[in-house]
Amino acid sequence: DWTSDVFIDASIADLKAKIGSDKVVMGLSGGVDSSVAATLIHRAIGDQLTCVFVDNGLLRKNEFEEVLDSYKHMGLNVIGVDAKQRFYDALAGLTDPEAKRKAIGKAFIEVFDDESHKIEGVKWLGQGTIYPDIIESVSVKGPSATIKSHHNVGGLPDFMKLSVVEPLNTLFKDEVREVGRALEIVETIIGRHPFPGPGLGIRILGDITEEKVKTLQEVDHIFIKGLKDHGLYDQVWQAGAMLLPIQSVGVMGDERTYEKVVALRAVGSVDGMTADWIHLPYEFLGKISNEIINRVKGVNRVVYDISSKPPATIEWE
Ligand code: XMP
Numbered sequence: 001d002w003t004s005d006v007f008i009d010a011s012i013a014d015l016k017a018k019i020g021s022d023k024v025v026m027g028l029s030g031g032v033d034s035s036v037a038a039t040l041i042h043r044a045i046g047d048q049l050t051c052v053f054v055d056n057g058l059l060r061k062n063e064f065e066e067v068l069d070s071y072k073h074m075g076l077n078v079i080g081v082d083a084k085q086r087f088y089d090a091l092a093g094l095t096d097p098e099a100k101r102k103a104i105g106k107a108f109i110e111v112f113d114d115e116s117h118k119i120e121g122v123k124w125l126g127q128g129t130i131y132p133d134i135i136e137s138v139s140v141k142g143p144s145a146t147i148k149s150h151h152n153v154g155g156l157p158d159f160m161k162l163s164v165v166e167p168l169n170t171l172f173k174d175e176v177r178e179v180g181r182a183l184e185i186v187e188t189i190i191g192r193h194p195f196p197g198p199g200l201g202i203r204i205l206g207d208i209t210e211e212k213v214k215t216l217q218e219v220d221h222i223f224i225k226g227l228k229d230h231g232l233y234d235q236v237w238q239a240g241a242m243l244l245p246i247q248s249v250g251v252m253g254d255e256r257t258y259e260k261v262v263a264l265r266a267v268g269s270v271d272g273m274t275a276d277w278i279h280l281p282y283e284f285l286g287k288i289s290n291e292i293i294n295r296v297k298g299v300n301r302v303v304y305d306i307s308s309k310p311p312a313t314i315e316w317e
Contacts, residue, residue, distance in 0.1 A: 002175070004182040008040065011167050015044035018165065019124060025116040025162070026126030027108070028053045028078065029197060030067035033168060034128030035189050036180040038076055040167050041126050043183070049126065051076050052115045054108060057084030057210070058199030060224070061217040070189060083111045084210075091201065091208045097317035100208070104198045116162070125162040129169050130176055132271050172271050193224075193238045194272060202317040206245035216243045218296045219262050226288045227266070236278055239266035242305075242316045250300035259300040262292065267314055275309040 024041055028034045028051045041049050053071065055064040064080065071078045090107040094100050116122055168176055173194070180190045196202055200220070204212050219241045227233040242263040250257040264285070269275040289302040305312075 004175070004178040007171075007175075007179060008043075008182060011040055012044045015041055015165065015167060019045050019048070022048065022123040023119065023121050024049045024124040024126050024165065025112075025119055025122045026051050026128075027112050028067075028071060028076075029128070029195070030059070030063055030189075030192070031128070031195055032173070032176055032180060032190060032192055033130050035071075035074075035185060036176050036183065037126060037128035037166070037168050039074065039180070039183050039185055041165070042076055047077060049077065050119050050122075051078040052112055053078050053080050054111050055080070055082045055084055056087045056104065056108065056199060056201075057213060058087065058104070058201040058208075060195070060200070061221040067189075070186060074185065079115060081111060081115060083107070086111060087201075088208070088210055093207055095206045097202060100201055100317070101198050104201050108197075123163060124165050127164060127166045129166045130171050130173060131169060132172065132273055134169060135273075174270065191234060193233075193236065193240075195238075195240075196315060202315050203240055204243045205316060212243055215260070215296060215298055216241060216262070219243070219292050219299060222291050222295065223264055223288055226284065226291070230284055232280065232284065235268075236266045237269040237272070237275065238314060239264070239278075241265070248301045252300070257300045260298050261301040261303065262299055263303050263305050263316070264288070265305040265314070265316075267309070269309075269314075272314065273309075275314050277306045277308055280304070 019041075024045065026034070026038050026041065026049060028038055030053070038049065038051055051071065053064070053068055064082075068078060068080045087104060087107050090103045091100060094103055116125075168179075171179070177190050200213055200216050201208055204216055223241050224233070224239065227236060227239055233239075242265065244261045244263060246261055247258050248261050250259060266278040266280055267275040268278050285304055292299055292302050
């Protein structure tokens with residue numbers, strides 16, 4: 001029978017045998033998966049592991065600083081890279097969801113490659129890929145049936161010349177969390193909602209600008225903080241806000257406004273493959289809606305997404 005302790009012992013032994021005295025580089029995202037994978041690898045090979053955490057300009061509000069801080073407390077050797085402008089440049093004018101994902105994935109690989117070349121003699125690339133990432137990316141019908149291109153799956157460009165090590169690629173999310181708790185990773189990381197690699201880039205529908213990112217970060221922050229303050233965060237698999245590419249008419253004092261609409265989404269799930277919208281209390285939704293409209297400039301309407309997956313996906317792009 002599967003237990004996290006058995007898994008951890010076997011995984012560490014396996015990593016030690018596989019990696020030996022080689023060096024490993026790994027990209028961290030602040031999420032559960034990459035944090036647990038890095039901690040496992042760190043247990044196995046210690047300082048032979050170097051981690052890279054990239055600010056792609058599409059993270060949640062204050063996320064880069066907060067997460068970097070918690071990694072340092074965990075004893076991981078982490079290089080933080082501010083690459084915001086590089087991502088905004090790569091995304092300028094792009095509106096198609098897949099084109100945006102590809103641009104983000106490409107920019108990530110370039111930044112990551114630059115950083116890994118600064119570490120001498122790296123042979124391995126650590127990744128936090130989990131089982132559902134693999135099945136969603138390459139479905140049984142083959143690549144043409146791929147639903148979305150998850151940039152953390154599918155191998156690396158030749159120029160990287162690194163072998164991949166993915167200690168969590170047989171696990172589901174709940175198992176990853178169990179492993180993380182057994183490794184005594186802080187609950188603020190273990191309990192984090194999943195967040196897509198392309199981040200707010202696929203929650204801003206249409207083209208991305210730094211200004212739109214700032215707007216969505218404020219909206220998202222109010223929503224997520226509200227969930228936490230009302231004891232709802234842990235009852236939700238994943239939540240977030242989408243900035244829609246439309247404007248609607250509103251009224252503010254005596255003035256007519258014509259501003260942006262945001263959609264809030266909160267779903268329950270066990271593995272992200274199917275999901276149900278969560279019946280958040282109306283009072284809570286009303287309070288959050290007021291707070292968003294009063295505090296975030298440029299937004300005059302909030303809607304709540306009541307679609308389940310399938311047929312709707314969790315993300316809107
Ligand atoms: P969907 O929107 O397909 O999302 O129902 C399922 C889960 O995957 C996350 N997601 C992504 N994660 N790169 C990622 O690393 C991506 O391109 C991507 N697209 C969706 C999504 O947040 C949800 O947890």
